[in-house]
Amino acid sequence: MSKQYSYSDNDTETLTIDEEVIQIFAASLRGELINPDSPEYEEARTIYNAMIDKRPVLVAKCANVADVIASVNFAREQKMEVSIRSGGHNGPGLALVDEGLVIDLSSMNGVRVDPFSKTARVEGGCTWGDVDHAAHAFGLATVSGVISTTGVGGLTLGGGHGYLTRKFGLTIDNLLSADVVLADGSFVHTNKDKNPDLFWALRGGGGNFGVVTSFEYKLHPIKNVIAGPLFWPIDQVETTMKWYRDWITGKLFTPILLVEHISIL
Numbered sequence: 001m002s003k004q005y006s007y008s009d010n011d012t013e014t015l016t017i018d019e020e021v022i023q024i025f026a027a028s029l030r031g032e033l034i035n036p037d038s039p040e041y042e043e044a045r046t047i048y049n050a051m052i053d054k055r056p057v058l059v060a061k062c063a064n065v066a067d068v069i070a071s072v073n074f075a076r077e078q079k080m081e082v083s084i085r086s087g088g089h090n091g092p093g094l095a096l097v098d099e100g101l102v103i104d105l106s107s108m109n110g111v112r113v114d115p116f117s118k119t120a121r122v123e124g125g126c127t128w129g130d131v132d133h134a135a136h137a138f139g140l141a142t143v144s145g146v147i148s149t150t151g152v153g154g155l156t157l158g159g160g161h162g163y164l165t166r167k168f169g170l171t172i173d174n175l176l177s178a179d180v181v182l183a184d185g186s187f188v189h190t191n192k193d194k195n196p197d198l199f200w201a202l203r204g205g206g207g208n209f210g211v212v213t214s215f216e217y218k219l220h221p222i223k224n225v226i227a228g229p230l231f232w233p234i235d236q237v238e239t240t241m242k243w244y245r246d247w248i249t250g251k252l253f254t255p256i257l258l259v260e261h262i263s264i265l
């Protein structure tokens, strides 16, 4: 008798799946399918927040859009809960799911920069480091997060802000279009004219509307950003805040006044 894996359907029913069914699914993928017996399982269920300890039944390391469609169809047919993983930075660990299928996009990390139209087509598993690296070669950038390892997926779908926000708005203000696999396995393109409701929802509505396989961003001519968090000792709060209040309104021009107390991450 072949091995079976158990999982629950929204905590109401316990279901089982035969290893043969899993093997057929695995053979349909270009990427790897990881189960609790795979040597890669522990790494595949590890995300940024080390307090998260979820145990998926399967992790599909998708290599392309076809793998994403196959994964969505498989989960729907098997009544298996799904999570989508991009950079894995979400604090509560929404990139993972207990007893379900993780659609892991982290291998889908291609970026195509078009320096002539100043746009970039970015696969859904990219980190902001991937995007910045590709766009910087052309002296271009979009509004990314402040840490290079954050994923484009969760940050964009949550709105997104970073060092360029004061000049160019939120990340979603720079989103031009997206490719999405919906829950029925269909593939759609969305922008302000095509499937506009979906486009509106993606721009800040979170990750519940489908799997975004790629994002298209507007780029801006940016060569270097000199920025970073600044930290002062707590006992200097009053002096620092008074100085900052005057400096930000333009009353002072003394950018090096407190330099000896600054440490930059």
Ligand SMILES: Cc1cc2nc3c(=O)[nH]c(=O)nc-3n(C[C@H](O)[C@H](O)[C@H](O)COP(=O)(O)OP(=O)(O)OC[C@H]3O[C@@H](n4cnc5c(N)ncnc54)[C@H](O)[C@@H]3O)c2cc1C
Pocket (backbone or CB within 6 Å): 048, 083, 084, 085, 086, 087, 088, 089, 090, 091, 093, 094, 095, 105, 124, 125, 144, 145, 146, 147, 149, 150, 151, 152, 153, 154, 155, 156, 157, 158, 159, 160, 161, 162, 206, 207, 208, 210, 211, 212, 213
């Ligand atoms: C160190 C650190 C620095 C941060 N800095 C910033 C910052 O500068 N600016 C800012 O705005 N935010 C910042 N954040 C917050 C960050 O944007 C959110 O935690 C975001 O959810 C992380 O996205 P992710 O793709 O890495 O996470 P994940 O955990 O992979 O995904 C987060 C959520 O989005 C969903 N999702 C991810 N990708 C897709 C996709 N392609 N299609 C559909 N759903 C998807 C997931 O299912 C999950 O629900 C930071 C977080 C950390 C931990």
